[in-house]
Amino acid sequence: xxxxxxxxxxxxxxxxxxxxxxxxxxxxGIYLLLDTSGTYTRELExxxxxxxxxxxxxxxxxxxxxxxxxxGSFSEKDIIAKATFDARPSVSNNQKREFSRTVESFIxxxxxxxxxxxxxxxxxxxxxxxxxxxxxxxxxxxSDLKEELPxxxxxxxxxxxxxxxxxxxxxxxxxxxxxxxxxxxxxxxHWQNLVQSSGGEWSVINDLDREDALML
Amino acid sequence: MxxxxxxxxxxxxxxxxxxxxSIAMILLYLGRDIVHKSIRAFFFGGYRFFKVLSRSIMSSAxxxxxxxxxxxxxxxxxxxERQIEREFYRINKVVTRDxxxxxxxxxxxxxxxxxxxxxxxxxxxxxxxxxxxxxxIQAVAELAERKGGDRLGGNVLEExxxxxxKQHKRAMDxxxxxxxxxxxILLKLNPYWRRLANTVDxxxxxxxxxxxxxxxxxxxMDRYMQIHAGEDSALRMLRxxxxxxxxxxxxxxxxxxxxxxxxxHLIALPMSETVSAAGRIAGMRVSDVAAxxxxxxxxxxxxxxxxxxxxxxxxxxxxxMEDKKLKRMAWIFFxxxxxxxxxxxxxxxxxxxxxxxNAALRKNFVSSASDSMETTTISSWIPMTGxxxxxxxxxxxxxxxxxxxESLIHSFRTVSGDLLVLLLKGLSALxxxxxxxxxxxxxxxxxxxxxxxxxxLQAERGLKSLYGSTKNPHGENPKKHKxxxxx
Numbered sequence: 001x002x003x004x005x006x007x008x009x010x011x012x013x014x015x016x017x018x019x020x021x022x023x024x025x026x027x028x029g030i031y032l033l034l035d036t037s038g039t040y041t042r043e044l045e046x047x048x049x050x051x052x053x054x055x056x057x058x059x060x061x062x063x064x065x066x067x068x069x070x071x072g073s074f075s076e077k078d079i080i081a082k083a084t085f086d087a088r089p090s091v092s093n094n095q096k097r098e099f100s101r102t103v104e105s106f107i108x109x110x111x112x113x114x115x116x117x118x119x120x121x122x123x124x125x126x127x128x129x130x131x132x133x134x135x136x137x138x139x140x141x142x143s144d145l146k147e148e149l150p151x152x153x154x155x156x157x158x159x160x161x162x163x164x165x166x167x168x169x170x171x172x173x174x175x176x177x178x179x180x181x182x183x184x185x186x187x188x189x190h191w192q193n194l195v196q197s198s199g200g201e202w203s204v205i206n207d208l209d210r211e212d213a214l215m216l
Numbered sequence: 217m218x219x220x221x222x223x224x225x226x227x228x229x230x231x232x233x234x235x236x237x238s239i240a241m242i243l244l245y246l247g248r249d250i251v252h253k254s255i256r257a258f259f260f261g262g263y264r265f266f267k268v269l270s271r272s273i274m275s276s277a278x279x280x281x282x283x284x285x286x287x288x289x290x291x292x293x294x295x296x297e298r299q300i301e302r303e304f305y306r307i308n309k310v311v312t313r314d315x316x317x318x319x320x321x322x323x324x325x326x327x328x329x330x331x332x333x334x335x336x337x338x339x340x341x342x343x344x345x346x347x348x349x350x351x352x353i354q355a356v357a358e359l360a361e362r363k364g365g366d367r368l369g370g371n372v373l374e375e376x377x378x379x380x381x382k383q384h385k386r387a388m389d390x391x392x393x394x395x396x397x398x399x400x401i402l403l404k405l406n407p408y409w410r411r412l413a414n415t416v417d418x419x420x421x422x423x424x425x426x427x428x429x430x431x432x433x434x435x436x437m438d439r440y441m442q443i444h445a446g447e448d449s450a451l452r453m454l455r456x457x458x459x460x461x462x463x464x465x466x467x468x469x470x471x472x473x474x475x476x477x478x479x480x481h482l483i484a485l486p487m488s489e490t491v492s493a494a495g496r497i498a499g500m501r502v503s504d505v506a507a508x509x510x511x512x513x514x515x516x517x518x519x520x521x522x523x524x525x526x527x528x529x530x531x532x533x534x535x536x537m538e539d540k541k542l543k544r545m546a547w548i549f550f551x552x553x554x555x556x557x558x559x560x561x562x563x564x565x566x567x568x569x570x571x572x573x574n575a576a577l578r579k580n581f582v583s584s585a586s587d588s589m590e591t592t593t594i595s596s597w598i599p600m601t602g603x604x605x606x607x608x609x610x611x612x613x614x615x616x617x618x619x620x621x622e623s624l625i626h627s628f629r630t631v632s633g634d635l636l637v638l639l640l641k642g643l644s645a646l647x648x649x650x651x652x653x654x655x656x657x658x659x660x661x662x663x664x665x666x667x668x669x670x671x672x673l674q675a676e677r678g679l680k681s682l683y684g685s686t687k688n689p690h691g692e693n694p695k696k697h698k699x700x701x702x703x
Contacts, residue, residue: 026496052581061494087492087503089485089570093577100581 029134031125035143037116063132070113074120119155161200245672259658270647277640284633462627468620486566518615521549564607
């Protein structure tokens with residue numbers, strides 16, 4: 001009898017411990033990469049709307065970061081705004097307002113970069129989200145997906161995208177794509193292969209009017 | 217080509233088929249007893265199994281029914297005892313309140329009666345006019361008339377007559393005045409009479425109330441005696457009452473659950489300001505769990521409050537406590553509920569503010585103008601006040617759940633017990649039906665076997681009748697056959 005009681009108590013303690021560790025698995029982590037190269041900066045207003053949408057959807061405990069893709073994106077300096085939202089709604093709302101202000105100010109003052117280091121941005125995103133210990137990790141890439149690295153930059157590292165969802169948003173077609181659509185297809189399939197071979201899920205969203213397009 | 221066709225007879229041949237059928241028939245005839253026994257062993261075994269199962273279930277149902285009866289009577293007895301106790305408590309209250317002051321009332325009534333008597337006595341002391349005196353006046357008057365010639369004597373007598381007349385008139389006036397005074401005294405008696413009549417009426421109505429209560433107690437006692445004797449009429453009445461109670465209690469508890477649900481939504485959002493909304497327990501936000509816990513605590517305190525007030529009797533340990541302790545406990549639980557009510561009202565206020573802030577934030581995110589990113593103030597105080605009032609009232613409303621909950625728990629025992637008995641009886645009937653099905657199938661199969669081997673069987677019968685065999689046509693002992701087929 002005594003043994004049964006002790007065992008039951010132990011099971012209860014373990015169950016409660018398991019429950020209390022449940023927090024991380026439910027939190028969401030979002031890393032949004034904004035392409036600031038060339039003429040793509042014109043699309044950033046659209047990105048601002050997406051950021052606002054994400055802000056309105058994220059809850060207490062969720063992590064959100066917005067980073068720019070420039071010539072060398074594997075750097076903390078490229079993170080424009082980041083926040084892990086507080087458990088209290090009042091504080092969390094203020095964090096969201098501040099976040100939105102920072103992003104808006106960046107979009108107003110952004111200057112185009114010469115190169116597009118998407119891989120570096122992704123590596124930075126993985127590093128950041130791994131640190132955040134979020135349960136559901138997503139990297140959104142707001143870009144035309146055309147990577148151009150400055151001379152001497154090496155990005156042939158293996159990504160560890162296990163448990164990650166990588167979503168390309170607004171992957172616009174370039175003028176050259178219109179001449180040869182295969183270039184666009186190759187670009188998309190290159191990123192798809194890269195993500196999937198690294199253990200991640202890949203998807204492309206070009207129609208942002210779709211209701212489930214940006215479902216978190 | 218089959219083995220038979222290869223080695224013996226071709227199957228497409230009619231004679232061949234007849235041959236095979238005949239062989240099969242003979243074989244079946246020879247093994248008829250074994251086949252019969254096998255069929256009986258299987259099907260009648262199944263019959264016995266289901267029959268035993270049916271009996272066992274029926275026995276369980278009967279035991280349960282008996283137990284239900286006992287529980288129902290016990291509950292009814294307890295309920296009636298409680299009602300009688302309540303009636304006695306009321307009588308005690310009436311006696312303490314009204315008849316407890318009876319000595320005082322009696323003293324007042326005595327005083328009033330004494331006063332009335334005194335006044336009555338006073339009103340009775342009227343000095344009657346003296347008849348002798350009147351005779352003297354008459355005699356003097358006659359003497360004056362007779363001595364008409366004697367002037368001096370006549371004058372004196374006349375003067376005496378006049379004086380006596382005056383005295384008489386004065387005496388009459390005095391008498392009338394005193395009579396008037398007595399009437400005044402008698403008039404003053406009226407309120408005393410009225411008061412006395414009222415007092416007597418009051419005592420009368422109290423006594424009548426007590427009579428009514430005693431009649432009610434008599435009815436309850438009759439009912440109690442019926443229940444105690446375990447009469448069927450009492451049992452039927454209790455069962456009907458239990459089902460009604462269950463239905464009503466279920467409806468009220470369902471409504472209370474709806475109230476708790478609304479309460480939960482009222483405090484879940486603001487609770488995230490005090491308890492972490494990021495943490496999760498079994499998939500639920502910690503703040504939601506906390507809100508649920510607050511509601512459950514309110515309901516628990518409500519149950520304990522009702523228990524302390526002796527309205528419900530779910531916990532015998534609380535019921536057996538001293539009155540003083542119970543009173544203290546009731547106050548403690550009431551203070552807890554009151555505190556929760558204030559906390560909920562505050563949370564409801566906070567909820568409104570948070571909701572307004574969230575709405576403002578969403579509005580800002582939707583609108584393109586970034587300069588309008590300011591928190592909007594609460595525009596309407598009516599919903600906020602409503603929420604606060606609801607937050608304050610709901611904990612008290614939840615506290616009263618204890619009463620229907622007690623009824624639900626008590627009536628659920630009897631109703632579920634009755635339902636279980638019905639289920640068991642139904643199951644028993646099903647088992648009986650299955651047993652019969654097995655039995656009949658066995659019989660049919662035995663007869664079918666006999667039908668297949670009808671030709672050799674008839675031949676056997678013919679031979680037996682020819683040789684005058686005493687055995688029956690089946691070649692079996694008829695007694696034995698009867699024993700096997702009858703169950």
